[in-house]
Amino acid sequence: MAQTVTPGTSPESSRPSYMYKMVLLGSMSVGKSSLAYRYVKNDFRELLPTVGCSFFTQTLNLDEATVKLEIWDTAGQEKYQSVCHLYYRDAHTALLVYDIANKQTFSRAKIWLEELEKRFLPDEIVIALVGNKTDLGAEREVTTEEGEEFARTKGLLFMETSAKSNYQVNDVFMAVVHELLRREKEKASNPSPYGRSTVDLGVSGARTRCCRT
Amino acid sequence: MAADVHKKKSWEVPNGSLAPGDGQHAERSESPTPGLAQGTEPGAGQEGAMFVHTRSYEDLTSPEDGAAVARSPEERRGEPAEQSSMEQISKDFSELSTQLTGIALDLEEEMRPGKEGKLEPSPQTNRRDSVLSGKEEEDVTMDAWRMHRKHVFVLSEAGKPVYSRYGSEEALSSTMGVMMALVSFLEAEKNAIRSIHADGYKVVFVRRSPLVLVAVARTQQSEQEIAHELLYIYYQILSLLTWTQLNHIFQQKQNYDLRRLLAGSERITDNLLDLMAHDPSFLMGAVRCLPLAASVRDAVSSSLQQAKAKSLVFSILLSGNQLVSLVRKKDQFLHPIDLHLLFNLISSSSSFREGEAWTPICLPKFNSSGFFHAHISYLEQEMDLCLLLVSTDREDFFTVSDCKRRFQERLRRRGVHHALQEALRTPFYSVAQVGIPDLRHFIYKSKSSGLFTSPEIEAPYVQEEEKERLLGLYQYLHSRAHNSSRPLKNIYFTGPRENLLAWVTNAFELYVCYSPLGTKAGAINAVNKLMKWIRKEEDRLFILTPQTY
Numbered sequence: 001m002a003q004t005v006t007p008g009t010s011p012e013s014s015r016p017s018y019m020y021k022m023v024l025l026g027s028m029s030v031g032k033s034s035l036a037y038r039y040v041k042n043d044f045r046e047l048l049p050t051v052g053c054s055f056f057t058q059t060l061n062l063d064e065a066t067v068k069l070e071i072w073d074t075a076g077q078e079k080y081q082s083v084c085h086l087y088y089r090d091a092h093t094a095l096l097v098y099d100i101a102n103k104q105t106f107s108r109a110k111i112w113l114e115e116l117e118k119r120f121l122p123d124e125i126v127i128a129l130v131g132n133k134t135d136l137g138a139e140r141e142v143t144t145e146e147g148e149e150f151a152r153t154k155g156l157l158f159m160e161t162s163a164k165s166n167y168q169v170n171d172v173f174m175a176v177v178h179e180l181l182r183r184e185k186e187k188a189s190n191p192s193p194y195g196r197s198t199v200d201l202g203v204s205g206a207r208t209r210c211c212r213t
Numbered sequence: 214m215a216a217d218v219h220k221k222k223s224w225e226v227p228n229g230s231l232a233p234g235d236g237q238h239a240e241r242s243e244s245p246t247p248g249l250a251q252g253t254e255p256g257a258g259q260e261g262a263m264f265v266h267t268r269s270y271e272d273l274t275s276p277e278d279g280a281a282v283a284r285s286p287e288e289r290r291g292e293p294a295e296q297s298s299m300e301q302i303s304k305d306f307s308e309l310s311t312q313l314t315g316i317a318l319d320l321e322e323e324m325r326p327g328k329e330g331k332l333e334p335s336p337q338t339n340r341r342d343s344v345l346s347g348k349e350e351e352d353v354t355m356d357a358w359r360m361h362r363k364h365v366f367v368l369s370e371a372g373k374p375v376y377s378r379y380g381s382e383e384a385l386s387s388t389m390g391v392m393m394a395l396v397s398f399l400e401a402e403k404n405a406i407r408s409i410h411a412d413g414y415k416v417v418f419v420r421r422s423p424l425v426l427v428a429v430a431r432t433q434q435s436e437q438e439i440a441h442e443l444l445y446i447y448y449q450i451l452s453l454l455t456w457t458q459l460n461h462i463f464q465q466k467q468n469y470d471l472r473r474l475l476a477g478s479e480r481i482t483d484n485l486l487d488l489m490a491h492d493p494s495f496l497m498g499a500v501r502c503l504p505l506a507a508s509v510r511d512a513v514s515s516s517l518q519q520a521k522a523k524s525l526v527f528s529i530l531l532s533g534n535q536l537v538s539l540v541r542k543k544d545q546f547l548h549p550i551d552l553h554l555l556f557n558l559i560s561s562s563s564s565f566r567e568g569e570a571w572t573p574i575c576l577p578k579f580n581s582s583g584f585f586h587a588h589i590s591y592l593e594q595e596m597d598l599c600l601l602l603v604s605t606d607r608e609d610f611f612t613v614s615d616c617k618r619r620f621q622e623r624l625r626r627r628g629v630h631h632a633l634q635e636a637l638r639t640p641f642y643s644v645a646q647v648g649i650p651d652l653r654h655f656i657y658k659s660k661s662s663g664l665f666t667s668p669e670i671e672a673p674y675v676q677e678e679e680k681e682r683l684l685g686l687y688q689y690l691h692s693r694a695h696n697s698s699r700p701l702k703n704i705y706f707t708g709p710r711e712n713l714l715a716w717v718t719n720a721f722e723l724y725v726c727y728s729p730l731g732t733k734a735g736a737i738n739a740v741n742k743l744m745k746w747i748r749k750e751e752d753r754l755f756i757l758t759p760q761t762y
């Protein structure tokens with residue numbers, strides 16, 4: 001299946017290449033699509049609410065590896081939440097986005113985290129908490145410390161961004177990619193103590209492959 | 214939750230045929246006559262139709278599902294009718310004006326035990342302003358609000374606001390309570406309110422349990438046409454939620470605030486209402502094609518057809534609100550209403566311009582109980598060409614996405630890309646091409662194919678109001694032609710600024726607008742000439758050879 005990591009070496013170099021599925025989650029109009037748009041197209045425009053889900057890909061040629069990111073930008077509207085698990089299933093990383101000028105969206109991000117914790121083991125997924133819209137600093141309702149503190153206790157990456165003024169958008173995506181690569185290395189040098197020696201009837205077949213290099 | 218793609222009984226038109234038979238196309242007469250058989254008129258498909266065969270306007274408005282039709286209140290409640298006695302309702306009615314919650318007392322018994330459900334946090338506090346629709350909430354007490362030509366309200370049977378075209382729903386909750394009281398008031402007498410006509414206004418009610426839709430209009434449209442538009446709004450809501458989910462919600466909780474689920478989609482409904490005021494597709498219950506050389510269209514269609522996947526049901530290529538090509542699974546027909554809803558969805562959101570969208574969507578006329586999954590993407594950044602791939606399998610994103618890639622590849626290999634681009638540069642044709650001096654505009658619909666053609670609206674209909682006035686005239690003629698008690702076949706209308714002629718037969722509908730100085734004889738001459746022209750151009754203006762996978 002396409003959304004799994006395809007380990008191996010690219011023909012022209014000895015760099016490994018990876019494919020990661022990334023999902024953007026969060027309330028309505030916190031700027032998920034704008035972040036994706038800024039990252040993929042380096043542009044900003046006033047976007048209308050996403051319908052269902054948008055899909056983007058981005059390939060990164062890094063010194064250590066070639067990384068293909070499959071970005072699933074979900075709709076924040078409640079009616080799509082019944083289908084949302086479709087989008088984050090098998091994800092390798094999730095960006096939990098909230099609006100720093102809207103406290104409610106921060107609480108909602110916490111709920112999203114609970115949801116993800118139910119479905120993934122901590123080492124299965126890299127989660128980043130993203131406080132977007134720093135350009136609205138004057139209307140801030142969630143302090144940087146609050147976000148930081150929450151991310152620290154839950155072991156999440158944390159960053160504040162502004163898709164509008166292009167503040168730290170690339171950084172947050174890069175931080176996630178580096179964390180994914182770090183974990184990849186860790187696993188290579190230190191195979192999982194549980195091993196994958198038992199027979200697994202297909203369910204996590206795809207995932208098994210992604211844990212090796 | 215793959216949608217059930219089996220044929221639905223309610224599709225079947227009285228004579229039992231879903232689509233016109235294929236055998237009747239042998240003769241395509243040069244100059245059509247009123248006795249022209251359906252399936253031989255200009256624009257009729259040569260290899261069967263693409264759409265569910267809607268014989269007439271009335272077919273379109275018939276309920277899509279017996280169960281969705283408003284039932285009498287006692288059936289709905291499972292209680293004897295006496296319980297909601299007139300006195301009780303009159304009492305409630307008088308109390309309503311003081312009730313700001315907008316919930317009629319007589320409906321309290323319908324709600325779940327334990328009194329009113331707990332107040333849900335309203336996610337709509339920052340509704341439209343936050344979604345950047347560029348639409349400010351209006352003050353409903355202002356005159357400007359009252360001056361709108363057409364208001365549309367949607368409410369639940371508990372009297373809770375669901376949607377208002379103008380102004381915030383909260384501010385209108387008491388108004389909506391009154392509307393619901395009116396509906397209940399007449400229902401108590403086993404009657405149904407359909408419309409109120411007063412002071413130049415038409416107030417039209419459409420009941421589709423668990424929703425009530427109300428329009429307050431100052432337009433020239435007939436009550437039937439306004440009701441038809443309200444039905445579109447109802448289908449629009451179904452396309453987001455499905456009929457099954459909508460009913461389930463209200464069975465669980467009568468006073469549910471549906472705006473929670475519709476949050477973020479108000480603009481889709483707003484857009485639909487705006488589109489209906491400008492685009493004759495909705496009035497005609499038909500689809501307009503992008504004018505395109507038959508060879509190019511055939512190449513596009515077969516490229517689409519070859520890029521198939523097991524779960525695909527419909528592959529649709531469109532530009533603006535015009536159809537370029539449609540390929541369908543054998544034996545599966547799309548209903549024009551469903552296609553209109555898809556057109557509206559795409560035109561109401563710029564978010565499809567970027568990346569690939571994958572969204573659940575219900576096509577209520579096809580099957581109102583399940584979701585399809587639609588892959589929506591634009592072929593190229595600068596080209597107004599949108600590809601819609603409708604799949605039954607929500608897991609199939611990558612397969613369907615690959616269909617798009619294959620389609621584009623084939624398009625390139627066939628070398629029609631350039632011709633397509635050229636055609637997109639002139640998406641409308643001028644009425645001057647017909648070569649009839651007095652002719653200003655026309656709408657021609659082929660009934661068997663469900664397609665229509667119409668030139669660009671040109672001078673003197675330049676201003677937006679003028680365009681709307683012209684559409685209003687067509688609406689008027691259409692409503693006269695399709696009046697259920699006294700339908701008309703030929704109408705000649707002489708106005709101060711233009712003359713119009715309508716001609717409705719079994720096979721086609723034609724509405725012609727021409728100079729006010731023209732004569733009736735001249736008009737009839739022009740119509741004959743026009744029909745010949747349409748016949749000559751039919752392979753460019755229509756899709757004559759629809760493809761299936």
